[in-house]
Every structure is written in structure tokens, then in C-alpha cells.
Amino acid sequence: MTNVVIVGTDMIKFGRFPDRSIEALGAEAALMALDDCGLSIHDMDAMYCGNLMYAPHMIGQRIMKEIGQTGIPVMNVTNACATGAAAIREAWIGIKAGVYDTVLCVGVEKMPKGLLDPGGEDDGIQREGILGSGLMPCVFAEAGMEHSLKYGTSFEQFAGISVKNHHHSTMNPKAMYQIETPLEMVMEAEMISYPNTKLMCSVNVDGSAAAVLMSEDKAREMGLLNRAVRIKASSLSSDPYSQRNHALSDWNSVTRLCARQAYEQAGCKPEDIDLIELHDCFATAEMLHYENLGLCEDGQAGRLVDEGETTLGGRIPVNVSGGLLSKGHPIGATGIANVVEIVTHLRDEAGERQVKDARLGLTHVVGAGAACAIHILERIE
Amino acid sequence: MTLELSNDKCSVAPYLSVPNEGAPALIGTLCGVCDEVLLGVRVACGNCGNRKNLKAVKLSEKGKLYAFSVVYRSFPGVKTPFVSAIVDLEGGGTLKGTLRNVEQDPHSLAQGMPVDVVFEEIDQKDNKGRPCTGYFFEPADQDQRG
Ligand SMILES: [Zn+2]
Numbered sequence: 001m002t003n004v005v006i007v008g009t010d011m012i013k014f015g016r017f018p019d020r021s022i023e024a025l026g027a028e029a030a031l032m033a034l035d036d037c038g039l040s041i042h043d044m045d046a047m048y049c050g051n052l053m054y055a056p057h058m059i060g061q062r063i064m065k066e067i068g069q070t071g072i073p074v075m076n077v078t079n080a081c082a083t084g085a086a087a088i089r090e091a092w093i094g095i096k097a098g099v100y101d102t103v104l105c106v107g108v109e110k111m112p113k114g115l116l117d118p119g120g121e122d123d124g125i126q127r128e129g130i131l132g133s134g135l136m137p138c139v140f141a142e143a144g145m146e147h148s149l150k151y152g153t154s155f156e157q158f159a160g161i162s163v164k165n166h167h168h169s170t171m172n173p174k175a176m177y178q179i180e181t182p183l184e185m186v187m188e189a190e191m192i193s194y195p196n197t198k199l200m201c202s203v204n205v206d207g208s209a210a211a212v213l214m215s216e217d218k219a220r221e222m223g224l225l226n227r228a229v230r231i232k233a234s235s236l237s238s239d240p241y242s243q244r245n246h247a248l249s250d251w252n253s254v255t256r257l258c259a260r261q262a263y264e265q266a267g268c269k270p271e272d273i274d275l276i277e278l279h280d281c282f283a284t285a286e287m288l289h290y291e292n293l294g295l296c297e298d299g300q301a302g303r304l305v306d307e308g309e310t311t312l313g314g315r316i317p318v319n320v321s322g323g324l325l326s327k328g329h330p331i332g333a334t335g336i337a338n339v340v341e342i343v344t345h346l347r348d349e350a351g352e353r354q355v356k357d358a359r360l361g362l363t364h365v366v367g368a369g370a371a372c373a374i375h376i377l378e379r380i381e
Numbered sequence: 382m383t384l385e386l387s388n389d390k391c392s393v394a395p396y397l398s399v400p401n402e403g404a405p406a407l408i409g410t411l412c413g414v415c416d417e418v419l420l421g422v423r424v425a426c427g428n429c430g431n432r433k434n435l436k437a438v439k440l441s442e443k444g445k446l447y448a449f450s451v452v453y454r455s456f457p458g459v460k461t462p463f464v465s466a467i468v469d470l471e472g473g474g475t476l477k478g479t480l481r482n483v484e485q486d487p488h489s490l491a492q493g494m495p496v497d498v499v500f501e502e503i504d505q506k507d508n509k510g511r512p513c514t515g516y517f518f519e520p521a522d523q524d525q526r527g
Contacts (some may be wrong), residue, residue: 115454115455115456117456123391123507123508123509124505124506124507124508124509125391125393125503125505125507125513126456126458126459126505127393127394128455128456128459129452129455129459129460129461129463129479130393130478130479130503130515130517131393131394131477131478131479131515132452132463132464132465132466132467132477132478132479133450133452133455133463133465135452135455135456137452137454138450138452138465141450141452142448142449142450142465142467143448145448145449145450145487146447146448146467149448149492150492190453190454191451191453191454192452192453192454193450193451193452193453193454193465194450194451194452194453194487195450195487241417241427241428243417243475244447244467244469244475245427246419246420246475246477247420247467247468247475247476247477248447248448248467248475248477
């Protein structure tokens with residue numbers, strides 16, 4: 001089977017765009033990705049569109065109406081917060097299968113403000129506050145507390161993750177925020193769900209990101225390999241059974257399963273990876289994924305924060321883009337935006353926040369429900 | 382043991398049996414192949430996929446606190462703070478719910494703390510106008526535990 005490469009990719013600056021339509025946001029990123037590799041919509045064999053909030057509304061086709069209705073197959077993909085990554089993976093499968101040579105992936109979201117309703121029964125009973133809290137800040141707080149109760153991970157260590165990611169975003173002009181948030185500021189921010197304060201929750205923003213995937217042979221033929229990045233692994237998992245799963249969302253098993261498959265596919269180990277963009281929807285989540293992705297032994301994640309190992313310049317920089325905590329989390333776009341970040345580093349084009357000599361990068365997202373998607377990307381020598 | 386649902390009352394959770402007569406009960410499914418206890422009535426075991434050797438069982442109303450968060454921000458109209466808790470029941474099954482009658486302070490709560498499940502009509506009616514039976518966690522009654 002052919003290798004699949006990413007030839008073009010880009011994203012808009014994340015923010016709030018109440019006056020722009022969702023298809024206009026999607027179209028902007030799509031055209032930026034096409035321009036990045038000098039291709040046109042006429043070169044695309046198919047298009048996959050990742051969007052969550054407007055899933056029934058054919059957002060992919062609405063974007064095509066903005067950028068050129070060539071009549072190619074368009075598929076709308078939704079998989080909670082793994083939506084954008086799932087669109088990339090579907091395109092990867094199509095190219096691997098030999099059905100398509102060149103595929104456009106677009107992730108786009110216009111987010112409601114504030115706490116997201118997790119849905120559920122529609123019998124008129126408000127279960128929030130009765131059956132604990134089903135809201136995401138609490139669900140991820142409980143998962144963090146499981147770690148804290150087991151290993152002694154502290155509020156301060158969780159907060160340190162938010163300090164780091166906000167610091168990283170000061171070097172990323174496309175992040176929603178570019179502000180330093182010292183430890184006291186993070187810890188003294190409004191407590192949402194202990195231990196997650198407001199500054200330890202990702203920002204609901206609007207945004208879009210896009211990527212053009214191509215078979216490696218075709219990219220070579222078209223002379224596009226010099227800036228291309230190879231997809232070494234594309235892995236997707238659903239949550240395997242775990243005992244407490246009905247009560248306590250298990251982000252660990254689903255990520256560990258996905259990571260094991262991704263490392264195997266890529267033929268590499270966690271220590272071979274140069275940088276990671278992982279799903280820091282809450283500061284507590286990032287802590288868990290250090291261990292889930294094999295960056296350290298179980299119980300050691302807090303130490304990684306203390307010693308700055310995951311900060312730019314450290315042993316394994318994580319969320320150099322600012323992550324969901326500060327760059328922002330437009331759900332359908334998130335999984336493609338973290339691909340944009342890794343590709344930028346592998347091309348040595350990340351400027352001030354460049355991870356030196358980056359050769360292998362990993363992207364990770366989890367969707368509540370649950371789904372995990374991991375891509376391992378490699379610089380082409 | 383079966384899951385009963387009264388016509389005159391509604392249940393807060395699909396694994397909470399609310400019969401016309403008698404007390405509410407937590408219902409689970411015991412898998413005869415892998416011995417897992419799952420919440421609610423199941424057509425197949427989520428762990429091993431077995432569809433045949435499944436038995437509905439009444440779950441214990443005693444358990445131990447496993448994890449929690451103190452929730453300060455919720456939907457408008459929901460009273461905060463409250464403790465959202467994950468409780469492992471004696472003999473199997475893990476539930477999520479609200480832990481009451483404790484200090485709303487994460488440092489005063491400990492993993493392994495014994496809790497009881499108590500059933501109570503909540504202060505809401507469903508859209509058919511029926512009262513709703515819920516459950517809550519409370520610190521276990523130490524005297525009764527001996
Ligand atoms: Zn079983």
C-alpha cells in the first residue's frame with residue numbers, strides 16, 4: 001500500500017466570529033491549505049469535513065459551494081472531539097485503499113459560549129446536580145482526581161500545565177490568547193470543578209483548519225515532496241471495557257490502546273518522538289496523557305511538570321502551540337489544527353516556538369463517548 | 382430480581398428500579414461467563430460480549446468513595462457547590478452521583494470513605510407531571526456498620 005503524505009496545511013487564527021458563517025470559516029482554511037501546496041480544488045478527488053455542532057447540516061457541501069462545486073465525493077465526519085482527526089484518518093484510508101490520490105480535509109466549528117450540554121434524557125428532568133455533574137470540567141476533574149488520589153498529584157502540578165501552555169501560546173500568533181498566566185493567577189482563578197479552575201479549562205472558540213493529503217507517489221510525481229510530511233501512523237480506538245466506565249469516563253484505556261497501535265504502526269517508541277500536540281481540553285487531562293502516551297512511568301506525570309520536561313526546550317515538548325487551553329478548542333477543527341502545528345515544526349517553519357531538529361511528531365485527541373485518534377508524522381529526508 | 386418501572390413515577394437512571402409497590406433498588410447484570418457486574422439490564426456483556434448467561438441482580442446500597450470533584454460552576458438553576466462522586470459498590474458495580482452531608486472541601490474527602498446509597502424523591506417532575514425518584518450518596522452510618 002502507498003504511503004500517505006500531507007502536502008498542504010494551514011489554519012485560521014482562532015477567535016470568535018459571530019458575523020461570519022461556518023462555511024466561510026471552513027472555506028478560508030481550505031483555500032489556505034490549497035495555497036500552501038499550490039493546488040486548486042480541481043486537483044482534489046474527495047473532501048472530508050469534520051464538524052460537530054452542525055453535523056446534520058452538510059457543512060462539507062456548504063464549504064464546496066464557497067470554494068468550487070466540482071462534484072467530488074464529500075463526506076461529513078463527526079466523532080466528538082476526535083472529529084477533525086477522524087476526517088484526516090478517513091482521507092488516509094481512502095488514499096491507502098487506492099480509491100483517491102488527493103484528498104482535502106477541513107475541520108471547522110462555531111462554538112456556543114460557556115458550558116456545553118452533554119445531552120441525555122429528554123423527559124424534562126435535570127439530572128445535573130442530582131447524578132453528580134455530567135459537565136466536561138467535572139468529568140475531567142474526576143479523572144484527574146483519580147490520578148491525584150492514587151499518586152498524590154497536586155493541584156499545583158495540574159495548574160503548572162496551564163501555566164506552560166499559556167506560555168507557549170505567547171509565541172503562536174494563531175492562538176486565541178497570547179498571555180502569560182503565572183501559577184498564582186491560574187490557581188486563584190474561579191474554581192469551576194476542583195481541581196480545574198477557569199484557566200485550566202480549554203477555551204470555546206470558533207476556528208477552522210485544513211490539510212491536503214496525497215499518495216506519496218503522486219506527490220513525488222507532482223514535485224511536492226520537499227515540503228511534505230509523511231503519515232507514519234493513523235490510529236483510532238473506541239473505549240474498551242473497563243469496570244468503572246459507566247460512571248467514570250475512562251480516557252486512559254482508550255488512549256493507551258490507540259497509542260500502542262500507533263507506535264507499532266510507525267515502528268517507533270515514545271522516546272523517539274520529538275514533540276506532541278495532545279488533548280489538553282482540561283489541565284487534568286494533559287497530566288493523564290503523559291502516562292497514557294508512554295512519556296513516563298505511571299505515577300511520574302507530576303514530576304514531568306515539575307522538571308519542565310514538557311516545556312519548549314525540555315526533553316519532550318507538549319502543546320507548543322498553546323494547546324486547547326490557550327490556542328482554543330473549536331471542536332471539529334482541533335484534530336486538524338494539531339496536525340498543522342506538527343507539520344509546521346517538521347518543516348522547520350515554527351519560528352520562535354520551533355522545536356529544534358524535529359523529525360517525528362505525534363498528535364492526539366480524545367472525544368467523549370469515547371474515541372481516541374493518534375497520528376504520528378515524520379519529516380521526509 | 383427485575384427492573385420495574387412504575388407508571389406513576391419516573392426514575393432518575395436506567396439502572397434504578399422504581400416499582401409501584403415497595404422500595405426502589407439499584408439493578409445490575411451479572412455475566413455468567415466473565416463474572417463482571419454491569420449497571421442496568423443488558424442484552425449482552427460489555428466486557429466479553431456474552432449474550433446468554435446474564436442474570437439481573439440487585440446491587441448493594443453500600444460502597445466506597447473512589448473519586449470525586451467539588452463542582453462550583455454548573456448550569457443556571459443548579460445549586461452549587463456540590464460533590465460529584467464515583468462510588469464502588471460492595472460486590473460490584475460503580476455509580477456516579479451526588480455525595481451529600483459532607484463538607485464541600487476536597488481535602489476533607491478521602492478515597493475509600495464508606496458511603497450509603499439513599500433513595501429519595503427529587504424536587505422535580507418529569508414532562509408527564511410525575512414525581513421522580515433519585516438516589517444520593519451519604520457518609521455511611523458508622524453505628525450500624527459496627
Ligand atoms: Zn462477560
